[in-house]
Amino acid sequence: MSAFYADIGKMELNPVRDPTHVTAGAAGSDPAGAVVAVDGISKSFGPLEAVRDLSFEARPGEIIGLLGPNGAGKTTAIRVLSTILPPTRGRFTLGGIPHTKPGAIRQQVGVLPESAGYPLHQTGAEFLRYYARLFGHPARTAREIAASLLSEVGLGERGSSPIATYSRGMRQRLGVARALVNAPSVIFLDEPTLGLDPAGQRQMLALIRDVAGQRGATVILSTHFLDEVDEVCSRVIILNRGEVIAEGSVADIKRRAAPRTARVHVPPEMNDEALSALKRAEGVANVGSIDAERGWLTATFDSAWLDEHGGVHINSAIRALTDADVLILSFELEGGRLSDAFLSLTGEGQQ
Amino acid sequence: MTSLTRSDSSLRSAATTPANGWLVVAQQELRDIWLSWRGPVIVFMFSLLLSLLTYLAATNKELNIIDQKDTINLVLQITLGIGVAVSLLFSADAVSGERETLETLLLTPVSRRQIAMGKLLAAVSVWPVLMLVAVPYVWALRAGPGLFANAVVAAFVVGSLLTAAFACLGMIVSTVSNSNRLSLAVSFFVFVVLLAPTRVPLSGWFGDLIVRVNPVTAGSRFLDKIIVSEHTWGQEATLLVAPILAAVIAAAAAAVLTGRLRLQGGMGG
Numbered sequence: 001m002s003a004f005y006a007d008i009g010k011m012e013l014n015p016v017r018d019p020t021h022v023t024a025g026a027a028g029s030d031p032a033g034a035v036v037a038v039d040g041i042s043k044s045f046g047p048l049e050a051v052r053d054l055s056f057e058a059r060p061g062e063i064i065g066l067l068g069p070n071g072a073g074k075t076t077a078i079r080v081l082s083t084i085l086p087p088t089r090g091r092f093t094l095g096g097i098p099h100t101k102p103g104a105i106r107q108q109v110g111v112l113p114e115s116a117g118y119p120l121h122q123t124g125a126e127f128l129r130y131y132a133r134l135f136g137h138p139a140r141t142a143r144e145i146a147a148s149l150l151s152e153v154g155l156g157e158r159g160s161s162p163i164a165t166y167s168r169g170m171r172q173r174l175g176v177a178r179a180l181v182n183a184p185s186v187i188f189l190d191e192p193t194l195g196l197d198p199a200g201q202r203q204m205l206a207l208i209r210d211v212a213g214q215r216g217a218t219v220i221l222s223t224h225f226l227d228e229v230d231e232v233c234s235r236v237i238i239l240n241r242g243e244v245i246a247e248g249s250v251a252d253i254k255r256r257a258a259p260r261t262a263r264v265h266v267p268p269e270m271n272d273e274a275l276s277a278l279k280r281a282e283g284v285a286n287v288g289s290i291d292a293e294r295g296w297l298t299a300t301f302d303s304a305w306l307d308e309h310g311g312v313h314i315n316s317a318i319r320a321l322t323d324a325d326v327l328i329l330s331f332e333l334e335g336g337r338l339s340d341a342f343l344s345l346t347g348e349g350q351q
Numbered sequence: 352m353t354s355l356t357r358s359d360s361s362l363r364s365a366a367t368t369p370a371n372g373w374l375v376v377a378q379q380e381l382r383d384i385w386l387s388w389r390g391p392v393i394v395f396m397f398s399l400l401l402s403l404l405t406y407l408a409a410t411n412k413e414l415n416i417i418d419q420k421d422t423i424n425l426v427l428q429i430t431l432g433i434g435v436a437v438s439l440l441f442s443a444d445a446v447s448g449e450r451e452t453l454e455t456l457l458l459t460p461v462s463r464r465q466i467a468m469g470k471l472l473a474a475v476s477v478w479p480v481l482m483l484v485a486v487p488y489v490w491a492l493r494a495g496p497g498l499f500a501n502a503v504v505a506a507f508v509v510g511s512l513l514t515a516a517f518a519c520l521g522m523i524v525s526t527v528s529n530s531n532r533l534s535l536a537v538s539f540f541v542f543v544v545l546l547a548p549t550r551v552p553l554s555g556w557f558g559d560l561i562v563r564v565n566p567v568t569a570g571s572r573f574l575d576k577i578i579v580s581e582h583t584w585g586q587e588a589t590l591l592v593a594p595i596l597a598a599v600i601a602a603a604a605a606a607v608l609t610g611r612l613r614l615q616g617g618m619g620g
């Protein structure tokens with residue numbers, strides 16, 4: 001065990017255990033286990049309401065995706081929750097600390113801002129040491145924290161190099177290390193994979209999973225990349241024009257966009273038989289021919305395919321086709337991906 | 352990439368809101384100024400200028416006509432002007448020039464006022480260094496031990512007051528300005544406007560009023576009287592009123608306004 005860990009073990013001071021802190025309950029629901037409790041926060045810039053009535057709760061170790069088109073209010077929401085901007089209305093608690101105590105909240109949160117700048121002449125180690133000192137660590141401890149975090153984000157061997165020599169991906173990982181310098185219970189990551197190559201994206205997502213899984217930190221991940229949300233997030237909040245338009249588990253959100261339609265491809269000479277078979281199938285509401293000459297049909301079900309009976313209806317349609325000895329060249333369910341849900345909910349697809 | 356294994360609760364326990372956050376910021380900013388090209392280059396250029404001036408004063412027959420006290424006064428007035436101007440520009444650049452890194456600073460528990468104070472201290476560090484560089488030159492030109500000490504102390508006092516006033520002004524402009532270029536331009540313009548009357552002969556009651564109200568002309572006139580006319584401090588104490596007031600008012604305004612330091616410029620909470 002390093003001297004750092006030994007020293008840490010001797011310390012008893014814990015600023016975040018201030019008994020005067022209001023416990024998380026602002027959101028009006030059971031605060032037990034909620035490390036983030038946001039209750040109707042709004043942020044206006046003059047007549048422009050960038051965030052309107054945002055409410056949600058998050059538990060330790062959760063990774064919550066914050067989605068929305070450009071200008072939806074994601075970055076403003078993060079700036080309000082990280083106390084960079086005061087809310088115009090509403091309240092929130094982080095780790096039980098009310099938003100009226102921004103200094104104490106900053107001890108609890110780590111943030112990777114979207115447009116984080118770095119002092120290019122400093123080395124990665126100097127950069128992290130500086131921020132560790134700003135969080136109250138003495139110089140010796142700050143050195144050990146910097147070395148440890150650099151190693152944890154895969155920059156151990158580049159710690160003594162100037163940041164100017166870092167790639168975009170390395171800078172982003174350094175930014176995550178900086179966000180972890182105070183061992184936050186809540187981490188906000190604003191577009192952490194923007195501009196990274198696929199390998200860099202994979203490293204960053206693995207790092208995010210580690211942060212939530214091994215540290216038990218709550219991660220609020222703002223991103224444009226829906227695949228990332230699908231891959232690492234347990235829940236999603238979709239913002240549009242400052243308002244929450246959908247919130248729930250990734251599966252819930254997908255279900256909302258799951259359509260009731262399948263595109264079926266059969267040999268053209270079996271077109272009529274396929275139409276008849278599908279009409280007889282249980283749960284198929286409507287059948288049509290898209291391109292009879294090529295054997296493309298469409299079937300609309302009574303239930304969306306992710307709903308309780310949706311799967312049954314799909315199986316029923318496939319069974320009806322096979323029972324009629326119709327050769328199925330393809331059977332494609334339309335929609336049902338997170339991107340479909342996002343486009344459908346935000347109306348971006350229509351634009 | 353290694354896995355994350357740190358004991359977060361232990362680490363969080365160790366972290367506190369630093370009472371001396373301003374000192375941490377100041378140390379970093381001082382490193383940025385003095386371990387980069389900025390500070391050393393300014394000192395080097397300043398040394399060259401004073402070397403040239405002193406060499407000419409010591410060897411050039413025409414310049415030798417100028418009284419040694421005038422030469423000392425000239426060296427110290429140049430030191431004062433450059434020291435104040437550089438401190439002003441550094442402070443005007445301190446916030447508006449670092450908007451990209453400001454967000455991460457604002458995310459720390461260090462208060463906004465302490466962040467500004469740390470940056471301000473680093474910005475004014477140029478002044479004592481330039482004064483220190485000027486001392487050997489003044490010693491070389493000295494007209495007598497009494498005048499040397501009096502001149503150096505007077506210049507240091509006046510320079511410190513004016514540096515404090517203008518650095519605070521630069522910090523205020525930098526805090527409220529969205530653009531670094533605007534911040535530097537406005538700050539420098541104010542300095543030039545206040546400096547200009549020192550190059551213009553002012554006479555009569557109105558001229559005297561301008562000299563006494565303008566902290567730059569008042570400070571400059573104070574040095575003239577102490578070094579060249581060899582007046583006592585008591586005789587010219589009223590000339591220190593404007594520099595003292597300027598320093599106090601600018602510091603108070605900076606203390607209030609930098610507490611409202613925002614990610615974007617402008618005023619408000």
